[in-house]
Amino acid sequence: MVFKKRQSHGFNNLHFPSVPKAPRSARRAFHKRIVEDSQICAFELLASLAGKLLQESESSSASSNASDANDRPAISDGVVKREQVETKPVKTECLDLGSCEESIFLPDYGSPSSDSRGSLNEIPLPAESDAILERYSTVSNSDSSEKGNSDVKPIHGEKAPKLEGVPPVTVEPCDEKQENGVGSQPLADGMETRGLILHNACSSKDPMESCLRNPALINSDNTAKHLSRGNSLPRASDLKHGNGVKLGIRDDDENFFRFNKLSSRRKAFRPSSRIGDRRIRKLLSSKYWKAAPKLKDYELTRPYLGMKPLHHKRKLSCNPDKTQGDILYKRRKFSDRSVVIASDRGFSGESVCNSPEKGTSGDNGSAVLCYGENGKSSPVIGNQAQLRSKDSHVKLSIKSFKIPELFIDVPETATVGSLKRTVVEAVTSLLGGGLRVGLVLHGKKVRDDNRTLLQTGITSAESLETLGFTLEPNSVQAPVPLCSEEPPAIFPCETSHLISRSPETTIVESLKLIDSPRLAPSPPTNQVDYNSETTDQEPLSCNADIVADNKSPSDFKALVAVEPASAEALAVVPLNQKSRRSENVQRRTRRPFSVSEVEALVQAVEELGTGRWRDVKLRSFDNADHRTYVDLKDKWKTLVHTAQIAPQQRRGEPVPQKLLDRVLAAHSYWSQHQAKQHTKNAAAVATATATATPTVLQITDGQAIEA
DNA sequence: CTTAGGG
DNA sequence: CCCTAAG
Known part of the structure; x- marks a missing residue:
């Protein structure tokens, strides 16, 4: 009854x-391990590689060769191996942190792709896996074809050659310039980016070279993947965004996202993942770091794809905190002496990689204004430009913002990779804390937001040249919330650019963050029907993510111009996790x-x-x-x-x-x-x-x- | 990691 | 929502 x-x-x-109702531990074990292992690995591998590379660059070629033979191949092969089905046996050495193999997956298409539920998109499941696999393929093939790495034989060898002729579409390949600067160090790129993939990219015979091309490899992903992989599987994603860095990357993110969603069906809820995110957010308060969480997404998909870690020598925790901990540890371990890099002009490309770029973007980061009759003021600076005059409009485009005064404190023995990471963290913390745009005219900050441009004196062409915008931390209100849902998007390349790429201190999205975040719409989740009967439907929350996803990447490109005068604006950057932790911890958005x-x-x-x-x-x-x-x-x-x-x-x-x-x-x-x-x-x-x-x-x- | 509760 | 003690 x-x-x-x-x-x-x-x-x-x-x-x-x-x-x-099996023991929780049992229910989670599988996923947990996967997630943790891989994630950790991503970081560790990258970190390790960075260290290696640094050492190489610093020591004689003799020793470097040795490491070459052992370390890099290990990684490279490890990854390629699966992808390539056939490769020469590899000796895997685990750099300084453990088995590299732990992070390697073995793609398996035999998975239940039948389950594909294209609710959110039409992309068939396989495509998802493709997205991932292709990353590998891309890299590996690139390696082999471009580097002539005989160790690795691309599955679709005959196609590989094409890759050579394929220039990174719409992507600015790492310019040669970078080779001169610190920024040319490969690791960070991988680090900040897609982790394993990049990492892999860097592990070719010629690390320096290949790494310098990371961006290309990655961004040309869409192009390359076709070549690298057979056509065995549908690849809707490919068709969707065939070009453009943003698109390409975003596409990936979307895939990850969706994939994650899809796979979530099978996975037990993994709070750790969520919590991990949160922790990262807390620590860094930035979506940029989502890069790390993303790795998780990777992992989560693994079970689905049938990928599996080679082995689990150790139980690693993918907990971001732990990761951070490692970094910290390393730093500490590394030494007492520290190098402090500070720059009034900003820790931009010039200062670091002495490879000034053409003055286009305005070395001073000044904004370019144009007076137009009708133009609407730039959305970005719309707030600043409170234009009231009915006819005269001020049109300005900010080529780039510069981040003034970034203090970096790292031990001399720190790896370039860690330095980059540190910088990223610093920048990230700035962004994460919320940004505000400051206006500088004639070297003086214009504080009165209520005055008109006219009243402020921003009217003549002359004045325009002395107009600058600054990014200021906004401790009060941070736009982070939305970020939290935002995928790392362009993080990858940007990151590196941040340091190695000169004036264009690509803080990208920063502006977008300022003016769009909150708009991020009422959680679509609202319309979701969670009834058990309809659990199938994808929660709209997905859309939310995607929405955000769409936004940022699309606007990616904003740079911030900052006038030295406003250097104090951004002021000091947290030098370590600790400070960051305490300062950027923010509440999640109320939903x-x-x-x-x-x-x-x-x-x-x-x-x-x-x-x-x-x-x-x-x-x-x-x-x-x-x-x-x-x-x-x-x-x-x-x-x-x-x-x-x-x-x-x-x-x-x-x-x-x-x-x-x-x-x-x-x-x-x-x-x-x-x-x-x-x-x-x-x-x-x-x-x-x-x-x-x-x-x-x-x-x-x-x-x-x-x- | 999960729960349960207080803040 | 956050934070934490407990388990």
Whole structure:
């Protein structure tokens, strides 16, 4: 009887088997390891490689050759091996941190691609895997074809050659200039970027050279992958964004994203992933670092693809914190003496890689203004340019912003890679803390935001030349929130550019961040129907991500012009994680639960009871990445509270009384039935409850359950 | 990592 | 939402 009633309340829609009650540790072990191992690896490998490379560059060729033979090939081969099916046996040496192999996957197309649910996109599952695999292929082939690395034989060797002639489409290949500067060090690129792939790219025979091309390799991905891989699988993504760095990269991100979504079905919810993100966010408060989390996405997909780590020699934690910890450790370990790099002019390309670029972007980072009759003021600086005059408009385009005064503190023995990372972190922390644009005219900061340009004197062509914009940390309000959902997008190349590429201190998105973030729309999640019956549909939250995704990359390109005078603006940059940790930790954006979410939550709780938030999360919010089980728990808490107070006292989006009733009912029900010792299926639950103390549980349709 | 609770 | 103690 009880059972029956329950069913009438939707319990029949449950799929209990979904969450086996095996020991949690068991349930997670698999994913966990994968995730952790790989992620760690990405960092470690990169870090390690950086170290190696640095050492090489510093020591005689003799020793470097040695490492060459051992280290790089190891990595390179490791990755290629899987991709290439056939490669010469490789000896894997684990640099300084452990088995490189741990981060290697073995793509396997035999996976259940049948499950492809193109809800969000039309891209068939295989494409997703392609995205990943191709990265490898690209790299490996590039290596082999460009480097003539005889060790690696591309599967589609006959096609490889083509690659040579394929110039990085729409991508600015790392200019030769970089070869002169510090920025030419390969590692950081990989580090900041796609990790393994880049890493791999750097591991060819000629690390320097190949690495210098990382950007090209990566960005030309779309082009290269075709060559590298057979045509065995559909590749919608390829067709979608055939060119453009942004597109290419974004595409990848999307793929990752989607893929992650797809695979999430199979994976047990991995809070660690989420939490990891959060931690990273906390630490760096920047989406740029999402690069790291992304690796996770990678990992998560592995099970699906059938990829598997070669082995797990150690249990590594992919926990970002740990990663950071490693870095820290290394730094510390490395020494006492530190080098402080400071620059009034900004830690831009010039200062670091002594490879000044043509003055186009304005070495001074000054803005270029144009007066137009009709033009609308640049969206970017729209705020600044509070133009009131009806006819005269000031049109300006900021070629680049410069980041003034970046203090970097790293030991002399630190690797270039770590230096880069440090810089990235510094910049990141700046961005993460939120940015504000300052206006500098004639070397003086213009503080009055209410004055018109006219009043301020920004009217004549002459004045334009003395106009500059600065990026200022905005401790008060940070746009990060949105960032959190944003994919690393162009991070990759940008990062390197940041240091090695001169004036164009590509802080990219920074501006975008300033003016678009908040717009990031009400969490689409609101419209999602989380009912168990419709769990199939992709939560709109996905869209949110994608939306964000679309935004940033598309606008990528803004540079910030900064006048030395405003150097103080950005001021000091945290020198270490610690400071960063304390300063950039921000709250996540508040995301009120929508009614549909509440309903989903209620539904889930009705079914699972309280105290099983993880399962609730898995069941109904598995795809709502921004809802952690803690969030759900908290929400439930507030819901219960809300349900208990007078309607007049409630705030926010009103929750249907009906739902609140259910909340109350479920609450009382579960509180009495210590939903703890649970069963594995509805029947069991029903049975168990049947013997419990009689209670009445009001449910949706008004029916009551006798328990 | 999860839960449970207080802040 | 965050933070934490506990488990």
